Amino acid sequence: MNDSSQWIHQIRAWAHELGFSHIGVSGVDLSSAEPQFLQWLANGYHGDLHYMERHGLKRTRPAELVPGTVSVITARMPYLPRDTAPDWQERERARLSRPDEAVVSLYARGRDYHKVVRGRLQKLCDRIEELVGPFGHRVFSDSAPVLEKELASRSGQGWRGKHSLVLSRDAGSMFFLGEIYVDFALEPTEPVSAHCGTCTACIDVCPTQAIIAPGVVDARRCISYLTIENHGPIPEELRPLMGNHIYGCDDCQTICPWNKYAQTTEIPDFDERSPLVGRQLVDLFAWDEETFLKRTEGGPIRRINHERWLRNIAVALGNALREADDEQAQVLRAALQSRADHESPLVREHVAWALAQR
Structure with a gap:
């Protein structure tokens, strides 16, 4: 194993201890994603999310957002509460047939994930520093102009489902994404093929x-x-x-049929x-x-x-x-x-x- 492979192996082990289910690595050249992103903006599909336009192409150019960035470590953190029942999909859909009951999205029933994910990514960075020495980095989780789903799919976290979310064969889509922009080179991990098939x-x-x-x-x-x-x-x-x-x-x-494989979290913060x-x-x-x-x-x-x-x-x-x-x-x-x-x-x-x- 070369240094990069050994590092990723160790980073994954530390990440699991911190509640992340998977770690991947992406390069910083996202130029092939720019045309589709710009067309989405041109069509006005972002609505009043004006920051999408304000930040321009920093979203597709990690090294412009954080100068010196060479690689992006991507992370996945499941958020289904620890006591989630096996038939949770059916239970959640049943709520929709009770008009008097308020339905709040699953991810929003616990603590604010922005702070939880970023805090644990920072702890991971502290461990990485023990491994590689001082390094430049910045952590994100839905908190800056980052093309999260593109980075996640490029690094093997899953594929882009037809609902546009990242889907994994062993974790569905019930997870948060996080990123660490780093100033040293890591070997990118392989993307996975799509498995939505003809399902709509x-x-x-x-x-x-x-x-x-x-x-x-x-x-x-x-x-x-x-x-x-x-x-x-x-x-x-x-x-x-x-x-x-x-x-x-x-x-x-x-x-989504793939969410029968969705994983529960180990983190009490995401309990309902x-x-x-x-x-x-x-x-x-x-x-x-x-x-x-x-x-x-x-x-x-x-x-x-x-x-x-x-x-x-x-x-x-x-x-x-x-x-x-x-x-x-x-x-x-x-x-x-x-x-x-x-x-x-x-x-x-x-x-x-x-x-x-x-």
């Missing part, structure tokens, strides 16, 4: 038809974007399609926080701002403020109202009426829409 389950199941072509997502239609990244009104024509999703959406992942799982919409809609901040402390839901929290739940309440019997409709309408005169025009607009659903 993720495309077919998407409530808003946001997957407009295999591997191409129009963020402007994606429920995750609409409930998290979008700061303004949710387009009226998409509201009825959102069902009871109030933060993110896992539909394209819970339907009970106030967010299996809760009734009316209960969460009643949270005032102080309660919202307290209950979401340390979690990714803090990315949206209380105003957008209420906006998202109002849409879900409107969708539930359309299907409710008379008795339940009274409960839902009473909850919505309690916010009808909210100080935020954004909240008032979505409440009024919801009330008009019946």
Whole structure:
């Protein structure tokens, strides 16, 4: 084994101790990915994610983002909670048939992954320094202009599924990605072949038809974007399609056959926080701002403020109202009426829409 091979072997062992399930290595020449990325931007599929344009091609040129970068170490960290049941996909899909229940994306039910992944990548860097000596580096996890999925697929973490996420034969897609840009050379690991075949389950199941072509997502239609990244009104024509999703959406992942191999995490930080799982919409809609901040402390839901929290739940309440019997409709309408005169025009607009659903 040469030094690079020995180093990767040792880095993988340390990474497993830190909760990462797989380590890969990519080079820094991503020029072949630039045309597709630029076309995606030109089509406006990034919506209001203006930072995508502001950062230009730094996303596809690691050595411009972090001068001196020679190799990229990629990492995969599973996030399914430790007590996840074997039939978790069916259980999650069953939530969608209970209109009164709020559905929060699986990754968002524990601690904020940005801090957890980056913190553990930094610990890995400390160990690597023991091996190779002082080196220049920077760690990332969905935290800078990094073409994460491209780097992951090039380094053998998986292939790009038709939902655009990275898919692995032994881990599905239920994992976070992280990267370490380093200033020394490592031998790139081999990519893997795609195994989606003729399956189109993720495309077919998407409530808003946001997957407009295999591997191409129009963020402007994606429920995750609409409930998290979008700061303004949710387009009226998409509201009825959102069902009871109030933060993110896992539909394209819970339907994916490869996720029967999804791995559970060893990290307690990603365990579910009970106030967010299996809760009734009316209960969460009643949270005032102080309660919202307290209950979401340390979690990714803090990315949206209380105003957008209420906006998202109002849409879900409107969708539930359309299907409710008379008795339940009274409960839902009473909850919505309690916010009808909210100080935020954004909240008032979505409440009024919801009330008009019946």
